[in-house]
Amino acid sequence: MGPTQIILFILIFFAVVILVSSFVTIQQGTVGVVTIFGKYRRVLAPGLNFKIPLIEQIYNRISIQNRSVELEFQAVTVDQANVYFKAMLLYSVLDQQEETIKNVAFKFVDDRNLMQALIRTVEGSIRAFVATKKQADVLILRRDIVEHVKEQLDNILESWGYHLQDLQLNDITFDEVIMRSMSQVVASNNLKAAAENEGQALLITKTKGAEAEGNAIKIAAEAERQAAQLRGQGIALFRQEVAKGMTVAAKEMQQADMDTSVILFTMWTEAIKHFSENSKGNVIFLDGSADGMQRTMKEMMSLNQLNLDTLEKRGK
Incomplete structure (x- = not known):
């Protein structure tokens, strides 16, 4: 192989390498961020894309799919009770606009730093909210806590290029002593409610019994009154008939001179x-x-x- 052939072979090899490097594939659900000599250039959409070989570089491939992370942290209420949270955070890239993708690509050094900032921001927001509430109110304020966190984080996350999709507080617990006391309060309230229900049932039973007995007495008295009235009417009729009979008999005897x-x-x-x-x-x-x-x-x-x-x- 002569020198001319070797040079031709090298040129063909470099031409193939340049041609191959001129095309890049971006997977579905991601976008590519292109830089030229370290400076942002443009965004590549999913699919096959052309780039200037040896000049344009793929700086980062950013997922635009939803992401989730689990959190476990502690907060303290205004009455100095420890509250333990287990939460699930769901977030995603805000949109696919160029400015949003630039923020996602360059705001943080890497995803690890992003996650650390995101988790600490959520924990800080929840701790600040819980610190103004009493231990007895925390369990019933689950929805209020979520709404407070979303309100606090929306602007911050948008400046990073992200959007908070959902925050779920899966578990809220307290120290063992507080949990036992809460169980005792619930048990005593249940016993109190049961006693009140039993008392109400007994009162209703007694009341109904008294009403039934009173109605029976009224019915018996009415029956006795009607019976007495009928007996009186019968006696009066009997006496009236006797008087009539005696009158007739007396007249007949008087006429017979008896x-x-x-x-x-x-x-x-x-x-x-x-x-x-x-x-x-x-x-x-x-x-x-x-x-x-x-x-x-x-x-x-x-x-x-x-x-x-x-x-x-x-x-x-």
């Missing part, structure tokens, strides 16, 4: 017969003396006379 006192004597004997048949006793005491008989006959005659007077008034 002594109407026989009616009273008959009623008296019927009453004695009723007593003897329906009474539970074995002895009926009657005044059988002459004076008693005479007094009874006078009373019967008086009643008879009263009956006759009544009949005469009705006849008139």
